[in-house]
Amino acid sequence: EDQVTQSPEALRLQEGESSSLNCSYTVSGLRGLFWYRQDPGKGPEFLFTLYSAGEEKEKERLKATLTKKESFLHITAPKPEDSATYLCAVQAPGNTPLVFGKGTRLSVIA
Amino acid sequence: DAGITQSPRHKVTETGTPVTLRCHQTENHRYMYWYRQDPGHGLRLIHYSYGVKDTDKGEVSDGYSVSRSKTEDFLLTLESATSSQTSVYFCAIGKTSGGSSYNEQFFGPGTRLTVL
Numbered sequence: 001e002d003q004v005t006q007s008p009e010a011l012r013l014q015e016g017e018s019s020s021l022n023c024s025y026t027v028s029g030l031r032g033l034f035w036y037r038q039d040p041g042k043g044p045e046f047l048f049t050l051y052s053a054g055e056e057k058e059k060e061r062l063k064a065t066l067t068k069k070e071s072f073l074h075i076t077a078p079k080p081e082d083s084a085t086y087l088c089a090v091q092a093p094g095n096t097p098l099v100f101g102k103g104t105r106l107s108v109i110a
Numbered sequence: 111d112a113g114i115t116q117s118p119r120h121k122v123t124e125t126g127t128p129v130t131l132r133c134h135q136t137e138n139h140r141y142m143y144w145y146r147q148d149p150g151h152g153l154r155l156i157h158y159s160y161g162v163k164d165t166d167k168g169e170v171s172d173g174y175s176v177s178r179s180k181t182e183d184f185l186l187t188l189e190s191a192t193s194s195q196t197s198v199y200f201c202a203i204g205k206t207s208g209g210s211s212y213n214e215q216f217f218g219p220g221t222r223l224t225v226l
Contacts, residue, residue, distance in 0.1 A: 032213070032214075034214065034215070036217075041220075042219060042220070043200050043202075043217035043218050043219050043220050044153070044200070044217045045217075046214060046215070046216055046217075049214055087152070087153070089153075089215075091213060095141075095160070095213060097143065097155050097158055097168060098155075098213070098215060100152050100153040100154075101152060102150070102151070102152035103152060
């Protein structure tokens with residue numbers, strides 16, 4: 001069974017304090033790994049897709065990396081507006097539905 | 111903006127009543143999905159569709175049915191609502207690339223359903 005585990009469940013950072021969120025996965029043949037941001041009361045917002053180990057993608061203060069067993073979302077010098085829940089999901093081959101982790105709730109304090 | 115709307119955005123209903131939630135997209139994507147999101151469980155797939163009249167069950171499909179008679183609309187019906195179906199429901203569309211290999215999903219704003 002495909003599984004996604006995100007850690008930590010919650011993370012509190014001071015503004016400017018860089019850190020990383022972890023997404024560990026087990027899937028039979030990874031087709032894609034997806035990162036989303038979700039603000040309270042809203043739908044998840046797509047951030048990145050990673051397809052193969054070693055791949056990296058960046059967007060503003062966020063950088064996502066992928067290995068064969070996990071992905072990291074690195075947040076460099078975060079600002080309060082980066083506060084949100086970050087979700088990770090994986091897709092197995094064959095157009096199968098995504099399997100989501102439970103998310104990491106990030107709070108950035110000014 | 112993926113052009114996804116959900117209606118209603120909020121609904122309160124009573125146990126035993128049928129409820130239908132609507133998802134509408136403006137971009138003619140083939141894949142559409144219904145999820146529920148609950149504290150401690152994350153996003154769980156209820157049903158999905160890969161074309162008009164083509165649907166399949168997800169992880170938590172019991173008590174739910176879906177219909178897709180047009181590409182742009184995907185309906186979720188709670189046949190007889192129960193308190194355990196109180197949740198936030200999200201619709202998503204799948205944008206494929208590389209043929210149909212990769213399926214990036216884009217979500218609607220959600221419907222908050224309360225079953226009393």
